[in-house]
Amino acid sequence: MDSFIQLSNFPKIAPYAKLFEQGMLVTVLLSLFTVMIGFVLALVLALMRLSNFRPLRFLGLDRDGHQREGGVLAVISRFNPLSFLATAYVEILRSTPVIVQIFIIYYGVFTLVELPSFQLFGFIKFDRFFPGVVALGMNSGAYLCEIMRSGIQSIDGGQTEAARSLGLSQVQNLRYIILPQALKNILPAIANEFVVIIKESAITYTIGVQDIMSAVNAVKGATFIIIEPLLVATAIYFCLCFPTSKLIAYFERRMSRGDKR
Amino acid sequence: MATRDSLIQVTDLKKHYRMGTIKALDGVTTDVNKGDVMVVIGPSGSGKSTFLRSLNLLEEPTGGAIIFDGVDITKKKYKDASGKTVKLDIDGLRQKMGMVFQHFNLFPHMTILENMVLAPMKVKGLDRAEAEKKAMALLERVGLADRADAYPIQLSGGQKQRVAIVRALAMEPEVMLFDEPTSALDPEMVGEVLDVMKELAREGMTMVCVTHEMGFAREVGNRVLFMADGKLLEEGTPEQIFEHPQHPRLRDFLSKVL
Ligand SMILES: Nc1ncnc2c1ncn2[C@@H]1O[C@H](COP(=O)(O)OP(=O)(O)O)[C@@H](O)[C@H]1O
Ligand SMILES: [Mg+2]
Numbered sequence: 001m002d003s004f005i006q007l008s009n010f011p012k013i014a015p016y017a018k019l020f021e022q023g024m025l026v027t028v029l030l031s032l033f034t035v036m037i038g039f040v041l042a043l044v045l046a047l048m049r050l051s052n053f054r055p056l057r058f059l060g061l062d063r064d065g066h067q068r069e070g071g072v073l074a075v076i077s078r079f080n081p082l083s084f085l086a087t088a089y090v091e092i093l094r095s096t097p098v099i100v101q102i103f104i105i106y107y108g109v110f111t112l113v114e115l116p117s118f119q120l121f122g123f124i125k126f127d128r129f130f131p132g133v134v135a136l137g138m139n140s141g142a143y144l145c146e147i148m149r150s151g152i153q154s155i156d157g158g159q160t161e162a163a164r165s166l167g168l169s170q171v172q173n174l175r176y177i178i179l180p181q182a183l184k185n186i187l188p189a190i191a192n193e194f195v196v197i198i199k200e201s202a203i204t205y206t207i208g209v210q211d212i213m214s215a216v217n218a219v220k221g222a223t224f225i226i227i228e229p230l231l232v233a234t235a236i237y238f239c240l241c242f243p244t245s246k247l248i249a250y251f252e253r254r255m256s257r258g259d260k261r
Numbered sequence: 262m263a264t265r266d267s268l269i270q271v272t273d274l275k276k277h278y279r280m281g282t283i284k285a286l287d288g289v290t291t292d293v294n295k296g297d298v299m300v301v302i303g304p305s306g307s308g309k310s311t312f313l314r315s316l317n318l319l320e321e322p323t324g325g326a327i328i329f330d331g332v333d334i335t336k337k338k339y340k341d342a343s344g345k346t347v348k349l350d351i352d353g354l355r356q357k358m359g360m361v362f363q364h365f366n367l368f369p370h371m372t373i374l375e376n377m378v379l380a381p382m383k384v385k386g387l388d389r390a391e392a393e394k395k396a397m398a399l400l401e402r403v404g405l406a407d408r409a410d411a412y413p414i415q416l417s418g419g420q421k422q423r424v425a426i427v428r429a430l431a432m433e434p435e436v437m438l439f440d441e442p443t444s445a446l447d448p449e450m451v452g453e454v455l456d457v458m459k460e461l462a463r464e465g466m467t468m469v470c471v472t473h474e475m476g477f478a479r480e481v482g483n484r485v486l487f488m489a490d491g492k493l494l495e496e497g498t499p500e501q502i503f504e505h506p507q508h509p510r511l512r513d514f515l516s517k518v519l
């Protein structure tokens with residue numbers, strides 16, 4: 001009986017090295033763009049969730065213009081549509097499988113929206129790559145939103161009170177006081193999300209994104225060899241993720257040391 | 262009654278929580294005159310912070326009125342002299358009231374100088390050179406000019422609070438609100454902060470101070486307010502309050518703290 005791994009298979013898949021190389025580039029680019037989209041989306045979502053936008057506020061005011069203390073009207077007056085929408089988005093994306101989201105974006109949204117079919121770097125099919133980035137970015141945004149939100153909420157309320165009592169507006173407070181401190185705190189979490197996406201993005205080969213997994217698939221199709229290309233993919237993923245997380249952990253330690261200055 | 266140089270008039274101010282089951286403020290009426298050094302004393306939970314924080318709307322009162330510069334700031338909208346309805350400019354209002362907190366609340370990601378110039382630059386529109394010059398002069402006054410480039414974490418509690426005071430002064434407020442500014446300090450640092458506050462009082466700054474420093478109240482205050490259970494139970498000169506207290510709650514309180 002053949003053994004599980006056959007060394008003689010490696011020379012047979014060697015001619016496809018270029019595919020893995022390209023796959024690695026796609027995976028890294030895909031993950032970078034995903035985190036960028038996810039970051040921006042998460043920031044918007046988190047600010048929506050924490051916003052104080054209450055268009056029905058007037059319902060909560062009594063006849064001489066003071067805030068009502070309770071009752072149905074006071075509850076309705078606190079309704080914040082922005083926060084509601086953001087919360088719904090986050091909960092839906094976190095409660096459904098990524099692959100379903102990717103398929104809906106690729107087969108649903110991007111069959112309605114025609115994408116130009118050109119190739120980045122001469123080999124990355126834009127009409128596959130782009131939906132992949134959008135779908136993963138939307139998913140990642142939902143998860144990063146919660147990180148962002150807790151990062152913002154972890155900043156002591158006294159900071160906002162001091163800023164506001166100096167006359168800074170809500171927006172100025174966010175921009176100069178809250179976000180700089182919150183982002184510094186969550187930077188490691190965002191970097192870790194990059195590592196998570198490197199692994200999760202493997203799923204995008206299902207819509208034809210030419211990432212590392214798709215290289216495995218291509219080799220399998222051409223040579224009927226499966227285990228050895230998978231091992232190559234494993235090695236590449238590990239070499240991408242392991243050093244990156246160690247690096248993040250290192251900087252995290254250094255940063256927290258800086259705080260105790 | 263509102264006098265000629267009255268700055269803030271507070272009428273029947275209420276702050277209720279949970280359908281009125283908690284009355285943090287239960288009908289407080291008083292007024293702050295220009296140049297007053299008003300000291301608010303009372304047991305913990307009596308509503309002192311709520312009163313102070315209502316003045317610059319860090320808390321939204323649920324009843325009553327606060328007239329500041331002729332406008333009831335507890336209302337979101339008001340009619341101006343020409344009868345036009347205008348929205349209350351809360352940010353503009355807060356610039357005129359400096360506030361100093363128990364826990365300093367310096368911005369830890371900024372140097373002392375950056376802490377000082379942020380609001381003058383972003384809110385008042387001063388250019389950096391101008392704002393820094395003013396900030397350095399203020400830091401000089403409290404003996405901290407040499408720490409301008411330090412971060413808050415490198416300062417002692419007393420130094421932080423002195424910075425917090427001049428940071429508020431940099432906005433040139435009409436009144437300064439202090440909420441237990443020395444309560445978080447080690448005993449040996451209380452004096453340096455009180456000294457700064459005394460100097461401010463001597464210069465004629467209008468101040469409302471919540472404090473447990475009875476010595477300060479006696480020496481510097483011209484009016485002392487005693488609060489309990491959200492109510493203003495007694496008000497008078499330091500002499501009246503400390504030498505001839507009337508209300509049993511005040512007598513009881515003084516017997517514990519003096
Ligand atoms: N957000 C809140 N919800 C419910 N009760 C509150 C809230 N904030 C303050 N209180 C209550 O209001 C009362 C007055 O509080 P505070 O003004 O902080 O008192 P002090 O500063 O005199 O110690 C306290 O009994 C406190 O428990
Ligand atoms: Mg208090």
